[in-house]
Amino acid sequence: MTFILIAEQILNGIQFGVMLFLMAAGLTLIFGVMGLINLAHGSLYMVGAFAAAAVAGASGSFILAVIAAMAAAAMAGVIVELAVIRRLYARDHLEQVLATFALILVFSEGTRWVFGSFPLFLDIPDYLSGPVTLPAGIQYPLYRLALIIAGLLVAIGLGLFITRTRVGIQIRAGENDREMTAALGVDIAKLYTFVFALGAALAGLAGALVGAIQSVQIGMGEPVLILAFVVIVIGGIGSIKGALVGSLLVGLTDTLGGVFLPEFFKLFADADVATATGSALASMAIYVLMACILIWRPTGLYGART
Amino acid sequence: MHLKSLALATAIGVLATGAMADTKVGMITTLSGGGAGLGLDVRDGFMLAINQSGRDDIEVVIEDDQRKPDIAVQLADKMIQSEKVDVLTGIIWSNLAMAVVPAATAQGKFYLSPNAGPSALAGQGCHPNYFNVAWQNDNLHEAAGAYANTAGLGNSFILAPNYPAGKDALTGYKRFFEGELAGEIYTELGQTDYAAEIAQIRASGADSVFFFLPGGMGISFLKQYADSGVDLPVVGPAFSFDQGILQAVGPAALGVVNTSQWNKDIDNPTNAAFVESFVAEYDRLPSLYASQGYDTAQLLISALEKADVSDQDAFRDALRAADFDSTRGEFAFGSNHHPVQTIYAREVIQEGDVFTNRIIGVALEDHADAYAADCKM
Incomplete structure (x- = not known):
């Protein structure tokens, strides 16, 4: 267990966390502002990845692909909000879950209808491929480093947007008291559509960025969606800052747990047993983390709601 | 009427x-x-x-x-x-x-x-x-182990998802592979990010990697592996290199040896x-x-x-x-x-725009499975 390995794993954890943040940020805004549980958020991630793969295949440009991913996901978000989600705000959570689960199926089969059943190709652009050597001799893929930077820039931008701009203030106001905000003359319907589109665009961005190193295939969004829900529960529903801290915590716990728990058990057990117990515990680690944080702070780290 | x-x-x-x-x-x-x-x-x-x-x-x-x-x-x-x-x-x-x-x-x-x-x-x-x-x-994994021996590989890092077929895979590989194991990892089924595993491979001092990650898992692994700067030879069963997913992996799979009972050039x-x-x-x-x-x-x-x-x-x-x-x-x-049946070793190649496989040799000739003796009928 060398320093270089540990450093590399920490970077991996941060990179994973930052990508989770892009998903969780949209989810927490939608949940916080509109009180809506949106299971179809993972489908918007998939829409982004497929749009990116299609545009990259046609144009060869990664930048264009990323822009197209955000645009396509935002557009899908707006359509879904206007056609379906709008009718759900006043309903209870169970009905929201049912309707948005149906949307997952519609998106999955619709994507298969358009793109077929086989995974698509989306690759890292040449100028970001290959490893770079960081100080202290750590070899790390340049693309993952770029993901960390891109994710942190989005986090800062989103933070400034929410705290410093007029729309941001309206969003926070809508979160605290939607009737009063509406009474003050803010067009809540329009604000909701905007927030939904923003969340969708962030999910699309995550799908495109992650799609380049993973496989662009149907159903790719659902595993990420579950983790994103864990993140917003840990961070506190509706809080962007909570989403960032929660994402990094989950990313680091998942990555470091998966590597070091088996090693830890090897200190006092057989290699076989240690690997089995270690990996079993590692897959539980983030849920244990969530449980501990909820015992300590039942509304999450930065959650104000009771 | x-x-x-x-x-x-x-x-x-x-x-x-x-x-x-x-x-x-x-x-x-x-x-x-x-x-x-x-x-x-x-x-x-x-x-x-x-x-x-x-x-x-x-x-x-x-x-x-x-x-x-x-x-x-x-x-x-x-x-x-x-x-x-x-x-x-x-x-x-x-x-x-x-x-x-x-x-x-x-x-x-x-x-x-x-x-x-x-x-x-x-x-x-x-x-x-x-x-x-x-x-x-187990068959194709056994063939991969046999191929690794003939290719002179002596220290493999092996990984597969944590479910029955994944365990069969590593068991099959180990049944025929005669070298040392630099590491053995069970990943989560459906896992999409292999950065942590690749870092362990880099640190392990292995001379080769064997993996069984069917479908989308294999696409993710190969793309990330190719980009990581680790350049150890990779062997695996055909399930991560079949015609349906090779196009999604792209150049990252070129040259990888995989084992299969069939190929289009038989x-x-x-x-x-x-x-x-x-x-x-x-x-x-x-x-x-x-x-x-x-x-x-x-x-x-x-x-x-x-x-x-x-x-x-x-x-x-x-x-x-x-x-x-x-x-x-x-x-x-x-x-x-x-x-x-005979199980072949194939190599991933590019034909025009299409990524596909070509047979480079026989891994196991007329190979039966290890369980036939337990079958009473």
């Missing part, structure tokens, strides 16, 4: 069907969700052979199991009880096969497996009515005709799954030419004889109704 002639036509129709003794085949396979590519290939290969045979007395009922064991069981019940099928086939995944096959064979149906070959059905759980046309699960007339007609019919290159579907249908047709399904013993003997032209060349069943 009109009604009368309709009734007459129906009566004649019923009589005709009765006289022809149609064989009904139930295909349960994965046609939606993440694993749909495999099921589509098996179905298309199977139907290609049925259509080419020109027989209109074989009726195929196709249903989608969505890769869920409970749905597969429901479909099997429906097919056996209300559709009254004679033969079942189509299942891709071992956990689904375990849920369906024992019950179906116990009810006197034949099951021809075009893919899944769990060890539990090859050893003590074997059944006279169960035939596997593809391979026993030199025999049946295979050449199969590849040509598959491309003409579906406008894509066939994968090993498609070849397995095709061979399964060919086996079925060859047995039907000799015996009727209603005569179970004669039909079973006809299946066991495996008297058909396989895309793999020679084809024979072992004592437990699993193939005894």
